[in-house]
Every structure is written in C-alpha cells, then in structure tokens.
Amino acid sequence: MRLTRKTRVLIMLVSAMSAAGAVCAQNYPTKPIRAIVPFVAGGPTDIMARALGQKLTMAFGQQVIIDNRAGGGGLIAATMAKEAPADGYTIFFGTISTLATNVATKAKLPYDPLRDYAPITLTASNPYFLVVHPAVPVNSLKEFVALAKAKPGQINFASSGTGGGSHLAMEMFRSMAKLDMVHIPYKGSGQSITELLARQVQMTFVQPSITIAHAKAGKLRVLAVTSKQRLASWKDAPPIADAVPGYEATSWQGVVAPAKTPRPVIDRLHAEIVKALNAPDLHGRLIAEGTEIGGISPEAFTRHIRDEIAKWTKVVKDANIQVE
Numbered sequence: 001m002r003l004t005r006k007t008r009v010l011i012m013l014v015s016a017m018s019a020a021g022a023v024c025a026q027n028y029p030t031k032p033i034r035a036i037v038p039f040v041a042g043g044p045t046d047i048m049a050r051a052l053g054q055k056l057t058m059a060f061g062q063q064v065i066i067d068n069r070a071g072g073g074g075l076i077a078a079t080m081a082k083e084a085p086a087d088g089y090t091i092f093f094g095t096i097s098t099l100a101t102n103v104a105t106k107a108k109l110p111y112d113p114l115r116d117y118a119p120i121t122l123t124a125s126n127p128y129f130l131v132v133h134p135a136v137p138v139n140s141l142k143e144f145v146a147l148a149k150a151k152p153g154q155i156n157f158a159s160s161g162t163g164g165g166s167h168l169a170m171e172m173f174r175s176m177a178k179l180d181m182v183h184i185p186y187k188g189s190g191q192s193i194t195e196l197l198a199r200q201v202q203m204t205f206v207q208p209s210i211t212i213a214h215a216k217a218g219k220l221r222v223l224a225v226t227s228k229q230r231l232a233s234w235k236d237a238p239p240i241a242d243a244v245p246g247y248e249a250t251s252w253q254g255v256v257a258p259a260k261t262p263r264p265v266i267d268r269l270h271a272e273i274v275k276a277l278n279a280p281d282l283h284g285r286l287i288a289e290g291t292e293i294g295g296i297s298p299e300a301f302t303r304h305i306r307d308e309i310a311k312w313t314k315v316v317k318d319a320n321i322q323v324e
Contacts, residue, residue, distance in 0.1 A: 028088055028264075028265050028268055029060050029062045029088065029089065030062070031062060031089060032063040032065050032089070033056070033060070033062060033063075033064045033065070033088070033089050033090070033091060034064075034065050034067050034084075034089060034090045034091070035049050035052075035053055035065065035066050035092075035093060036067045036069055036077050036080055036081050036084075036090065036091070036092045036093065037049045037066060037067065037068050037069065037077065037093045038070065038074035038077035038078060038092075038093070038094070038095065038098050039068065039070050039074070040068055040070045041066075041068050044126070044207070044209070044253070045093050045095055046066070046068060048093065048123055048124060048253060049066050049093045050066055051276075051282055052064075052123065052255075052273060052276050052277070052282075053065075053066055055272075055275075055276030055279060055282070056272055056273070056276060059272045059275070059276070060272070073097065073098075073102065073106070074094075074095065074097050074098035074102065075098075075102070075106075075109070075110060075111075077092065077098070078092065078094070078098045078102075078110075078111050079110045079111055081094075081117070081256070081257075081258060082110075082111045082116040082117065082258060082259075083258075084258050085258065086258040086259060086260040086261040086262075087261065087265075088257065088261055088262065088265035088266075088268075088269065090257065090258060091120070091255050091256070091257050091269065092117065092255065092256050092257070092258075093123075093253060093254075093255055094113075094117070094253065094254055094255070094256050095251070095252070095253045095254075096165050096250075096251050096252050096253070096308065096312075097164070097165065098113070099113045099117075099254070099256070099305050099308075100113065100305060100308035100309045100311075100312055101163065101164075101165065101168060101308075101312045101316075103309050103312075103313060104309070104312045104313040104315070104316040104317075105163035105316055105321065105323040106323070113305055113309065114302070114305060114306060114309075115259065116258070116259050117256035117257065117258065117259055118256060118257045118258065118259055118260070118261045118266055118298070119254065119256050119298045119302045119305065120255040120256055120257060120269050120270050120273065120298055120301070121254055121255060121270050121273055121274060121294055121295055121296055121297070121298065121301055122252060122253075122254040122294035122295070122296050122300075122301050122304055123253055123254050123255060123273065123277060123293075123294045123295075124252065124253055124277075124286060124291045124292065124293060124294050125227075125250040125251070125252040125291070125292040125294065126207045126208070126209070126250060126251045126252065126290065126291055126292070127207075127208070127225050127226045127227035127231065127249070127250045127251075127290070127292070128165075128166055128169055128205035128207060128208075128225070128226045128250075128251070129205070129206060129207070129208055129211045129215075129222045129223075129224070129225055129226075129234070129237060130144070130173075130203065130205055130222070130223045130224040130225070130226070130240065131196070131203060131204060131205075131206060131211055131215070131220045131221060131222050132144065132202055132203040132220070132221050132223060133196055133197070133199050133201075133202060133203070133220065133221070134218065134219070134220070134221050135199060136202050136203065136221070138221075138223070139221070139223075140223060141223045141224040141238065141240065141242075141243050142243055144203070144223055145177055145179065145243060148177075148179045148180070148181055149178075149179065152179075152180035153180050153181070153182060154182075155179075155181045155182070155202050155203065156181070156182045156183075156184050156200075156201040156202055156203075157170055157181050157182070157183060157184065157201060157202065157203050157204055157205075158184050158185075158186055158192035158193075158195055158196055158200075158201040158203075159183060159184070159185050159186065159192060159204065159205070160185075160186060160187075160188050160189040160191075160192055160206075161185050161186065161187060161188065162183075162185045162321065162323055163316070163321055164185075165251040166189065166192075166204065166205040166206060166251075167183065167185065167321075168249070168312055168315050168316065168321075169205050169226055169249035169251075170183070170204075170205050171183075171315055171319040171321065172247065172249055172315045173205075173226075173240060173244065173247060173249070174319075175315070175318060175319065176244045176246070176247055177243075177244050184200075184201050189206055189207065189210055192204050193206055193210060193211075193214070193220075197214065197219055197220070205226065207251060207290070208225075208231060208233060208234060208289065208290025208291075209289040209290060209291075212233065212234060212290070215234070222234060222236065222237045223237070224237055224238055224239065224240045224242075224243070225237040225238070225239055225240070226239075226240055226247070226248065226249040226250060227239060227248065227250055227292065228248050231290045232287060233287065233288055233289065233290045234290065250292070252294075252304075252308075254294065254301055254304075255269070255273060257269070266298055267298075270297070270298060274295040277293050277294065277295050278295070
C-alpha cells in the first residue's frame with residue numbers, strides 16, 4: 001500500500017517526537033527539581049517528601065528542593081502545581097484531601113485532580129486506628145458498637161477537622177454501623193488526641209504513628225484498624241471490616257506532575273520513586289510506623305484517585321457534611 005505524502009510526514013513527526021521524548025528521559029534531569037508540598041514542614045506529607053527527595057537527589061545527581069506551600073486546605077499548592085511548566089521539573093506531593101476529598105467538600109475548586117495532573121505513583125497509605133480512652137468500658141470493637149447503640153447521641157468522637165480524612169472515615173463507619181454519635185471537630189490530629197487523653201471525648205480515628213506510643217503506655221486503647229488487614233506493627237487491632245463488612249478507609253499520599261508532562265519523564269520519576277520506597281532504611285521505617293507502602297503504576301494511581309473521589313463524594317452527600 002502506497003502512503004500519501006501527508007501520511008509519511010505525520011509518521012516522521014510522530015517518530016521524531018518519540019525519539020525526542022526518549023532523549024529527554026535519558027538526559028533528565030539536568031537541573032534541580034521542585035517538589036511542592038501542600039502543608040507546613042514536619043507533617044506526614046512533608047516527612048515523606050523530604051525522605052524521597054533525599055533519595056531522588058542521590059539517584060539523579062540533581063537537588064530536589066522541597067517547597068512548602070501551606071494554606072487553603074491544600075488549594076494554594078495544588079494550583080501552583082497545576083500552573084507549573086509540564087517539563088518534569090515540578091512535582092506535587094498530593095494527598096487524599098488535595099486529590100480526592102476536596103472535590104466532595106469544596107463548592108468550587110481551582111483545579112481538577114483528574115484533568116490537571118499526570119499521576120506518577122501512590123507513595124503511601126495510612127490507615128486509622130479506632131481508639132478510645134481507657135475509661136470507656138469496652139475492650140473490643142464489638143463491645144464499642146454495642147455501647148454506642150445502647151447510648152445513642154451520648155458518645156462523642158473527635159476528628160482533625162470537619163471534612164478531613166479522619167472525619168470522613170468516621171462518618172462512613174457511623175453510617176455503615178448505624179450508630180448515632182456526636183462529632184467534635186478540632187484543628188488537627190494533635191489537638192484531637194490531646195482532648196481524648198484528657199477525656200474530653202470518648203474516641204477518635206487517628207493514624208498509627210500518632211497512636212502507638214500512647215497505646216503502649218496504656219493511655220489509649222486501640223480497638224480496630226480501618227485497613228482491610230491487620231498491621232504488622234500492631235497485630236492486636238482487627239480490621240473494622242470484620243464487624244462491618246465492606247468497610248475500608250485510609251489516608252494516602254502520592255506524587256503527580258503537571259498535566260502533559262512527557263510520559264518518558266513520568267516513567268523515569270516513577271521508577272526512581274518506587275526504588276526509593278523500597279530502599280531498606282525507608283521501607284523498614286514506614287512499615288514500623290504502620291504505613292502501607294505504595295509504588296503502583298501511573299494508570300493504577302489514576303484509577304485510585306477516580307475511585308476515591310467517587311467514594312468520598314458519596315460519604316459527604318449521605319452525611320450532609322457542610323464545609324465552610
């Protein structure tokens with residue numbers, strides 16, 4: 001079959017673009033990479049970004065500069081990442097809030113998580129522990145559910161803030177278990193744990209890294225975990241799904257780049273991030289903290305974001321959650 005001149009030109013252009021992309025990935029990076037983090041220094045997302053940044057700096061021979069841009073519930077950082085050049089020199093450490101729950105809780109977003117970014121990989125998932133103060137007369141999830149049903153409207157639960165990950169995870173649990181409890185929002189998980197320790201509330205959902213020390217000291221009691229399976233770092237906590245079939249909730253984070261970043265660059269970033277996540281020192285530390293390590297493909301991460309948006313949008317709608 002003879003090809004027309006126009007078709008031959010198009011084939012040459014496509015081949016040239018593919019070759020350019022391959023060369024780009026082979027030489028990438030040739031200058032420092034900016035990693036935008038939507039929270040202040042010291043939090044879980046920042047700690048992950050700095051740990052991976054060090055690994056990537058060593059792998060690439062170019063510095064990865066952490067750029068903390070807190071504010072607006074992650075909107076400021078997410079917008080900056082969206083508007084950055086799609087050349088592989090800006091990456092964004094997105095979270096469940098910036099890439100999923102904001103869609104459900106914000107009336108209008110200045111970005112679209114599925115349209116404005118090129119997903120690279122999920123870096124980590126952190127389930128929550130369901131914890132109570134030891135003064136609450138229960139020793140298992142089954143006993144807690146029975147107590148809450150026997151005392152409708154009398155059990156207070158803390159969260160890190162209205163519309164936050166722990167709040168939405170609790171609302172889904174409350175709905176699926178058919179419990180009537182009172183939500184007490186605080187400004188961050190640190191404050192909610194402080195109030196639980198002071199017996200101002202009876203229970204909360206909080207990440208294992210914040211909980212384990214208090215639980216070992218007998219100051220808090222862990223009843224269950226929100227992941228599908230028990231954690232290696234705290235095997236005594238059964239999954240909530242054992243008592244509430246189908247339940248699962250995790251806080252998570254991952255790395256994305258601006259939309260239209262060349263696929264060869266995305267693949268290079270993905271390969272190095274996965275290698276860093278599985279480095280013995282970082283891998284061991286994350287597992288000890290109760291973290292489930294990621295490393296999925298860009299396509300799988302895209303599906304994950306899409307599924308999470310749908311999941312939490314339903315929870316927000318069913319619970320009639322209003323976030324100002």
